[in-house]
Amino acid sequence: MKPETFLPDEYRPSEDEDFMNPRQLEYFRRKLITWKQDLLADSRDTIEGLQDSTRNIPDVTDRASEETDRALELRTRDRQRKLVSKIEAALRRIEEGEFGFCEVTGEPISLKRLDARPIATMTLEAQEKHERREKVHRDD
Template sequence: MKKTDIDYFQNMLQNELDALLAKAGIAVVELIGSVYTNEADPLDRATEEESRNNQLRIRGRESRLIAKIKKSLQAIEEGTYGICEECEEPIAIDRLKARPVTSYCIDCKTKQEAFERVTGN
């Protein structure tokens, strides 16, 4: 992979990481504030709880994405970014543009997903 490509992905990943971390900080404050609301109506409480659960689910997904971005940035530092963890072949630039945190080429990921469907893991 060319240096310009590496720089492009590093900047994109760092910008996305910064945005997610900023968003997470705001969300934590909002979630903490919503814990102390005391809705009198059971329907209002249920609605508030459902909203909080949805926010927590979203934050969980974002947390996993943050971990993947950090792993990708570490791979850039180590010089292994864009190399498939399974077959050790280069991952296509188009695939990295579509999913910059991927660590598998499309063939290996397809095989992995097929195996997961068959085994249920």
């Protein structure tokens, strides 16, 4: 087991440090874990809310509105479930020493990008190229 890395509350990764040093890795690990915990708490709230709202609504319009709300809530939950999987994959990359590097080019992903989207697996340039290719193929 690795020793715990000290990380002051005000710590933010900086370009002045070695890329993906133990402090940066710990910063992103904590950020990912907190994000995952928040999503799972939202999930529990959603499930409880859906269970509580299972009732017989006599008015057809009210029932339709309720069903629409439930469908939207379930779609949101599905997106969050996929996000939790991406967070878990990012945590695995931290453990394996691959976090912060583009899966396409092998280059470091900018700290600003990782701070904004810690599940990023590509540099901004590689992501944009990927999306352009995807758009071209989608138009076929």
